[in-house]
Amino acid sequence: MAQGKLKTAQGYIRAWIANGGRFDLNDVADRMGVTLELNFVRDALLEILDDEELFDIDFELFLEEKASKEKKFPCSDWLKELTDRYFS
Numbered sequence: 379m380a381q382g383k384l385k386t387a388q389g390y391i392r393a394w395i396a397n398g399g400r401f402d403l404n405d406v407a408d409r410m411g412v413t414l415e416l417n418f419v420r421d422a423l424l425e426i427l428d429d430e431e432l433f434d435i436d437f438e439l440f441l442e443e444k445a446s447k448e449k450k451f452p453c454s455d456w457l458k459e460l461t462d463r464y465f466s
Contacts, residue, residue: 387415
């Protein structure tokens, strides 16, 4: 049963982050009886965010993703279709 409560707390904090904090996370956790589990998950996430090694890895991934997006053809679909029609 305790594992289910931890999973519930993880779900609430995930939903809270995904929705931009649009609901009172602490209130929901309190009403559902998962305050201790929520605090545990929150502390674990804060440890992850404070980890310098993980930050370095995340930064490298961010730069790779940014570079791959910049390499894509920077024009609209309409312009690409028109260009392909005349030059293909």
